[in-house]
Amino acid sequence: GDLLVAAVPAEFTTMSGRRLRKVIEESVKSSMGPNMVVVVAGLSNTYSSYVATEEEYSSQRYEGASTLYGPYTLAAYLALYKTLAEALVDPEHSPLPSGPSPPDFSHRLLSFMPPVITDTVPPFRHFGGIHTDVQRGHSYKPGETVTAIFHSGCPRNSLRTNGTFLTVERKRKVLADKSDHSSPVLSRLLSHVPQAYFNVVEDISFLDGNLLSTMGRKGKPPIEKSAIWDIIYDDNDWSTKFHWYRPGSLKELRSQSLAKVSWDIPVGTIPGTYRLCHFGNYRHFIGTVHEFSGKSSDFRVDSE
Numbered sequence: 170g171d172l173l174v175a176a177v178p179a180e181f182t183t184m185s186g187r188r189l190r191k192v193i194e195e196s197v198k199s200s201m202g203p204n205m206v207v208v209v210a211g212l213s214n215t216y217s218s219y220v221a222t223e224e225e226y227s228s229q230r231y232e233g234a235s236t237l238y239g240p241y242t243l244a245a246y247l248a249l250y251k252t253l254a255e256a257l258v259d260p261e262h263s264p265l266p267s268g269p270s271p272p273d274f275s276h277r278l279l280s281f282m283p284p285v286i287t288d289t290v291p292p293f294r295h296f297g298g299i300h301t302d303v304q305r306g307h308s309y310k311p312g313e314t315v316t317a318i319f320h321s322g323c324p325r326n327s328l329r330t331n332g333t334f335l336t337v338e339r340k341r342k343v344l345a346d347k348s349d350h351s352s353p354v355l356s357r358l359l360s361h362v363p364q365a366y367f368n369v370v371e372d373i374s375f376l377d378g379n380l381l382s383t384m385g386r387k388g389k390p391p392i393e394k395s396a397i398w399d400i401i402y403d404d405n406d407w408s409t410k411f412h413w414y415r416p417g418s419l420k421e422l423r424s425q426s427l428a429k430v431s432w433d434i435p436v437g438t439i440p441g442t443y444r445l446c447h448f449g450n451y452r453h454f455i456g457t458v459h460e461f462s463g464k465s466s467d468f469r470v471d472s473e
Contacts, residue, residue, distance in 0.1 A: 171205045173197065173257075175250060176213035179220045182232050185243050186211075188222070192247045193254045200258040220246060288322035288451035289424040296320055296451045297463025300427055303445065308469045311436045315445065317465035321428035322451030324413050326458050333403035333448060334411045335430045340442040340467065341397045398444065408433045430465075440472050 175193055190207045198205065219235040226233040226240040236242050256263040290296055301318040309315050324334065404411050412429040414420075430445045445465040450458050 171201060173201065173205060173207050173254070174210050175207060175254075176210045177220070177246070177250075178213055178215045179217045179246075180211055181209060181220045182222065182225055184222050184225070185220050185246075188243065189247060189250060192251050196251050196254040197258045282325075283421075285323045285325055285452050287424050287454040288326070288426065290320045291425065294320050296322055296449070296459075296461035297447060299463065299465060303465045303468045305466055305468070308471045309434055310471055311434045311438050311473050314431055314433050315443075315468060316429060316431045317445045317447075319428045319430065319447040319463045321413060321426050321447065322449050322461070323426060324449065326450040326452050327460075329448065329450075333405065334428070335404050335409060335448065336400045336446045337402040337409060337432050338398040338444050338446060339401050339439070340444070341399050401443075402432065408435050434470060436473070438470055440470055442467050443470055444468065 173193065175189060177189070181189065186209045189209055193207050194205065218237045219232045220242050221233045221236045222243055223240045226236050226242075238245075252263070252265070256265045288296070290298070298320045299317065300320055301316075303315050303317050402409050410429075410431040410433075412431070413426060414429070415423045415426045417423060428447050428449065430447050432445060444467050446462065447464075448460075448462045450460050452458050
């Protein structure tokens with residue numbers, strides 16, 4: 170491609186950034202062509218304060234006074250990034266040494282957090298099981314909060330990196346496939362209908378080989394072939410909350426815990442059937458860690 174990103178671990182002034190871009194462009198122009206674009210991405214990986222030009226440093230205004238390593242800080246960056254750019258486009262003729270490795274102080278860190286010994290649940294209960302369910306039969310509206318409490322394990326068993334401790338899911342009924350019928354005439358008619366028309370939220374179903382609308386119809390309930398739950402929110406969203414705690418007294422000595430999952434229903438939420446789900450890991454008394462999940466009862470969200 171023709172895009173080159175210069176990741177810098179500091180905050181460059183406007184003129185410092187221009188000079189860095191110019192040095193990089195001149196270093197790789199012969200290899201990448203005249204249409205190359207250089208982007209300076211500041212505050213990458215770490216932060217070493219400002220990088221001002223020598224002239225800006227001499228004036229000792231805010232940026233110059235915040236350039237911690239002296240008036241030649243930018244000159245050092247320009248020389249190093251020139252070498253890096255040349256090695257990037259021509260690694261065979263411009264090899265780079267591995268350079269110094271950052272020190273590893275992890276073996277010297279002290280932790281006063283007691284380890285997780287084991288997780289348990291009350292008799293006849295299971296991890297991910299419901300302790301306090303949503304209000305059954307209650308139709309929630311945007312602006313209200315729906316909550317469910319699950320039997321859980323300590324979150325320190327797994328931080329669920331790139332995962333989630335909760336989801337809010339909406340039900341999407343997947344009805345009979347357009348090839349799933351008995352009438353050859355209907356088969357030919359439906360062969361021209363996109364399958365997307367059969368993947369609807371909750372208002373159309375197949376009944377006895379006929380495509381019927383269930384809105385305002387009486388009689389048999391719609392025949393649902395299967396259901397798919399779409400994840401709408403997780404613990405990364407502002408409208409959800411995850412609260413883990415140990416109930417009762419002497420909490421530090423208890424091995425049982427609960428997880429409270431809450432969803433503040435946003436304005437504009439699509440009406441439909443929803444559920445709350447909880448995901449976690451529990452530690453067995455022999456030390457092994459196991460994954461679990463649980464879900465609340467379905468509940469309805471109506472329009473405002």
